[in-house]
Amino acid sequence: MNTGELETELLGYIRSEFLFGDEDEELDTTTPLLEWGILDSLRTALLLGHVRERYGVNISPAKVQADNFRDVRAIAGLVRAESATAAAGEHS
Amino acid sequence: MRLHELVIGTAARDPDRLAVTCGADALTYGELDRRASAFASVLAQLGVGRGDRVLLWSDKSVHVVVAMQAVLRLGAAYVPADGTAPLRRVTALAADCSPRVVCTDDGRLGAIDRELPTTRVIGLGGAGTHPDAGTHPDVGGRPDAGGPAAEPVAAAVHPDELAYILYTSGSTGAPKGVCISHRNALAFVRWAMEELAVGPADRLANHAPLVFDLSVMDLYAAFAAGASVHLLPAELAYSPSELVRFLRAQRITVWYSVPSALVLMMRHGGLLDEPPPPGLRAVCFAGEPFPIAGVRALAEWTGARLLNLYGPTETNVCTFREVTASDLERDRPAPIGRQCSGDTVWARRADGGSAAPGQEGELVVEGPTVLMGYWGGAPHSGPYRTGDIVRVLDDGAFDYIGRRDQTVKVRGHRIGLEEVEAAIAAHPEVADVAVALTGDGIDARLVAFVVSVDGGPPGRLALKAHCAATLPSYAVVDRVRFVHELPRTGNGKVDRRALQQPVAPGGNQSRNAADTAVLAREGSPE
Incomplete structure (x- = not known):
């Protein structure tokens, strides 16, 4: 899966789970999720669970920082980076 | 007795005992005591004294616990604001309670310093730890961290003076500052310590944010008993599986949180997949009704005591119920139980009379835990009407029904x-x-x-x-x-x-x- 596809999937998840599916036109990959109140602690927890189940990627607690969750682009980058780290760990 | 004397007392008896941890940071009672005194002298040099407020805008850390103790030792009151609170809310709280000093995590210093040009803002850094931490350009001296322990600072405040302000959502459209005195808090803390039989071997979880009255029990029941309190670092609160890992890794013996956190841990964190940690002996919950299915699942999982605690911020915990087998058979949340903490609690019918078993009324609380008043308002006196409607059960316990306001x-x-x-x-x-x-x-x-x-x-x-x-x-x-x-x-x-x-x-x-x-x-x- 490339980054664009991952971003699209994450956008879809956030729309359907956190925004009741009714604000498609406004949400994009640079919408500030924390600043605009779209993600809070409960939702971040649910999103992390989704990422673990859907992509098999465990985000380490050290990476759970506001900067990594500021928008969908950042989250997608984090998921890819963490998945690469995990893969490197397995091969070493 | 004043709230800050709990740490001072335990530190004098048992300085090497573990007091508080947060992530990789840990302080013994001796260290907590020394740092609190050191940070108190920093604050004192900035003019903080008896009757002042100090606003603490911070993520959870051992440093903010040091700062809380330091503020109390000066006879001042702390006003916690959560690290995730937006800047405009923090500045609104500051405008309301006019703190002498604002302490914040070092990363937030710039933002708030610009917003509050007339208020002293200092970084918590490693409050009271090293010479550069917690200092301010205006402070001449430096906190003495490593030297021999000085006499702990402890202002001679009266137990009826203000200890902290917790801002809560009000019915008027603006947040209200609930003023809690040393006596208010200690009445509840003493009750909790006795009811839960908290002892030096206990390890209490601190899950709730520090702005939330739930966190008062974790901190001060531990300090009173010489037990340790384990703060949940903010970044772990986002992950149900990390919450479960925290409970196990910290070998928690007394857990206290909102039911939502426990539901999250059960549904998404795999809490029930493994046997309970061996030391876990009490699970307390409060803040909202706990759907009974979740309580049943907990009861099947652990033999630990399950306690439903009740009380608005204005009264601390004023009733409680240890969940019984028959509570689990009902199809509604466990009752909120009967009065505790030295309070007198009754249900007031619409006609002003006291509700008998089978009747409903508004829960009314009178006693030592009831707030001093709201910040900026008249002192509170007499019974406090909670706005919560309850039904009186046959055994005299209260069953929560709903709210009478918005x-x-x-x-x-x-x-x-x-x-x-x-x-x-x-x-x-x-x-x-x-x-x-x-x-x-x-x-x-x-x-x-x-x-x-x-x-x-x-x-x-x-x-x-x-x-x-x-x-x-x-x-x-x-x-x-x-x-x-x-x-x-x-x-x-x-x-x-x-x-x-x-x-x-x-x-x-x-x-x-x-x-x-x-x-x-x-x-x-x-």
Whole structure:
């Protein structure tokens, strides 16, 4: 899966789970999720669970920082980076 | 006895005992005591003294615990603000309680320093730890951290003086500062310590944010008993599996949180997949009704005591119930139980009489835990009316029924719907708004029904963003619905019943019911 596809999937998840599916036109990959109140602690927890189940990627607690969750682009980058780290760990 | 004397007393008896941890940081009672005195001298040099307030805008850390103790030792009161609170909320709190000093995490210094040009702002850094931490250009001396322990600073405040202010959502549309004295807090802490038989070997979890009255028990029951308290670092609070790992890795013996956190740990964190940690002997919950299925699951999983604690911020914990086998067989949340903490609690009927078994009334509390008053308001005296409607059971225990005003609970946080409505109404493109809660527990959602001004509705996300700039994250509306008009009763008031169907089991159903009521007004289904 490339980054664009991952971003699209994450956008879809956030729309359907956190925004009741009714604000498609406004949400994009640079919408500030924390600043605009779209993600809070409960939702971040649910999103992390989704990422673990859907992509098999465990985000380490050290990476759970506001900067990594500021928008969908950042989250997608984090998921890819963490998945690469995990893969490197397995091969070493 | 004053609240800060708990640490001082334990430190004198047992300085090497573990007091507090947060992530990789840990302090013994001796270290906590020394750092609190050191940081107190920093604050004293900035002019903090008896009767002052100090605002602490911070993530959880051992440093903020040091700062809390330091503030109390000067006879001042601390005002916690959560690290996730938006800057505008923090500046609003500061405007309300006019703190002598604001302490914040070093990373937030710049932002708030610009907003509060006339207030001293200092970094918590490693409060009281190393010479550069907690200093301020105006401070000549440096806190003495490594040297021999000086006599602990301890101002001679009266137990009836202010210890801390917790801001809570009010019915007037603005947050209200609940003023708690040393005596108020200690009455509850002593009760908790005895009821839970907290001893030096105990390890208490601190899950709730420090702005939340739940956190008072964790900290001070531990300090009173010489036990340790383990703060949940903010970044772990986001992950159910990390919460479960925290419970196990910290070998927690007494857990206290909102039910939502336990439900999250059971549903998404695998809490029940492994046997309970061997030392776990009490699981306490408070802040919102706990769906009984979740309590049953906990009871099957652990032999630990399960305690339902009740009390608004204004009264600390004033009733409790240890969950019984027959409570688990009911199809509703466990009762909130009977009076505790030295309080007298009764249910006041509409005619003013005291409700007998089988009758309903508003829960009223009188006694040592009842607040001093709201910051800026008149001192409180006499019984406190909670606004919570209860039914008296045959054994005299109280069963929570609901609210008599427009206050709701979202994951244990109290939210005045008027406060959220006021925030949204401040948006220039909003003509009218009503907010309703649908669902309960971790499925609770706030829905705003918005009538926009001529010229078209503002974006839904823009309205969320507008809320998020002033309200704490749990009070940001989940959903925005645009309607032509709000449903009104005959006398012109917003018909909240039409918006807010009774919260039946199944959050989706009630949400749909509320939607349907309003869709009828919109004229056409979506």
